[in-house]
Amino acid sequence: MAARVSLYLEILGVACLLATACAREVNQFPEGFLLGAATSSYQIEGAWNEDGKGESIWDHMLHEHPEYGNNGDNGDVACDSYHKYAEDVQALKELGAKVYRFSISWPRILPNGDLDVINQAGIDYYNNLINLLLENDIQPVVTMYHWDLPQALQYIGGWPNPILADYFLEYARVLFDNFGDRVKWWTTFNEPITFVRGYSTSGGQAPSQKARGIGNYLATHTVIRAHAKVYRLYDEQYRSTQNGRIGITVGTNWYEPYNDEEENLAAQERILQFELGLFANPIFVDGDYPAVVRERVDNNSRAEGRPRSRLPSFTDEEKRMINGSADFLAFNSYTTMVVRSAEFGFSPSWGRDTGTYRWYNLSWPASGATWLRVVPWGFRKVINWVSTRYPNYPIFITENGYIDSGELDDQGRISYYGQYMAEMLKAINEDGANVIGYTAWSLLDNLEWNSGYEVKFGIYHVDFNSTERTRTPKASASFLAGIYRNMSVPEEYFT
Ligand code: GBH
Secondary structure (H helix, E strand, O other), X not given: OHHHHHHHHHHOOEOOOOXXXXXXXXXXXXXXXXXXXXXXXXXXXXXXXOOOOOOEHHHHHHHHOHHHOOOOOOOOOOOOHHHHHHHHHHHHHHHOOOEEEEEOOHHHHOOOOOOOOOOHHHHHHHHHHHHHHHHOXXXXXXEEEOOOOEHHHHOOOOOOOOOHHHHHHHHHHHHHHHHXXXXXXXXXXXXXXXXXXXXXXXXXXXXXXXXXXXHHHHHHXXXXXXXXXXXXXXXXXXXXXXXXXXXXXXXXXXXXXXXOOHHHHHHHHHHHHHHHHHHHHHHHHHOOOOHHHHHHHHHHHHHOOOOOOOOOOOOHHHHHHHOOOOOEEEEEOOOEEEEEEOOOOOOOXXXXXXXXXXXXXXXOOOOOOOOOOOOHHHHHHHHHHHHHHOOOOOEEEEEOOOOEOOOOOOHHHHHHHHHXXXXXXXXHHOOOOOEEEEEEEOOEOOOOHHHOOOOEOOOEEEOOOOOOOOEEEOHHHHHHHHHHHHOEOOXXXXX
């Protein structure tokens, strides 16, 4: 009987995988789904040295090496959100956002990275932002670390130094003490796989330390320990009174195997484990690195004649602390690549360790950046991969978006969001993925790191030629506002 009802509903175009989903069309978001937009501190705030803020590794790198940026662009002023946050909240309100994902700048709170100086002006800034959001019925989703490490901590080595886990724990305590009464969604780190590259290559991610295949793994190790310590701290000292949730934002491309040969299917599994599993497996599966990662880095290290693996090991106690240290899995994804098995790249390097070669299928639609091809079906596949590999955790999509050169009538962005959100809804309503939220990247045109202000991700245009940094909605802002209001994606994106 149940099966027949389900079949009948499917014929009507209604997903019925779960009893609760039966009444929902495939293009509808589940009740309570959290729709909103995202930004990060260094990319929007500006005021890089105002009111007691300390220098971050991005301030430092782009000041010392403007050639690592685009036309000398840096985050000194950016969108000036430090002064114009009320306009950001207004934009979110117009969008009908239920959540706003932003990050807190560690050196704005602790200019030296340590507790010797706690910058009240920085605390006031985030209090004002959080209070204004709540007055407008917008829930804050707060990232503790979106890549702007206090430079003072880089002077002691940055993330490869294990002591950074303790500094991060103490910083997190300041955040819980000051904001935890009102912030109920926390993520510790944004996309560690991206920022640990700052310890493997120069000229890209800060702090631009060229310890390829070594520094990145040491940083990885500290970051995972730091994350777990913060989760346990919250559990032990804050959860009972603050009742929030803590996760970590991990990210990966989808990788489509070059063909169905076994070695290329194995390469697909490897790259996903190296890019996503490196962080997700310890936290969401069993407290340790994926077996294939452990084995390959250990073997390569041995073959290179090293007395130790370039990838450190957790103690049993650390494994217990790390295993299960999250309430939800926050996830960023933008695009898809093709992968095949190969021993490729510098030795030693993360890329070589993956045992893969990866490229873009040039027949997939382009965007304003070579690294982002528009591949909506890959989004559904990667959501399903995450949901089957880490089944016990709700998924919050914290970033997804489209890059162009900034036109107000941004039809490319509209098409991207329509298609990607449709694929996400298929993953939710047809495949049963437990996705609970989605924040579009990005609320504003902002500093796209090394690519500067020339390329744009915003659904709001920002006039970087005006000291006012005027915000203007693009066509995509009203498109998303319609989706957020109706809690559904137009049917045309499902054909
Ligand atoms: C996210 O990273 C970040 O969290 C966010 O801050 C950022 O603005 C957003 O995506 C858009 O990039 O220039 O060819 O060397 C996503 C992963 C990794 C994608 C670095 C772009 C640079 C490729 N990003 N990558 S390239």
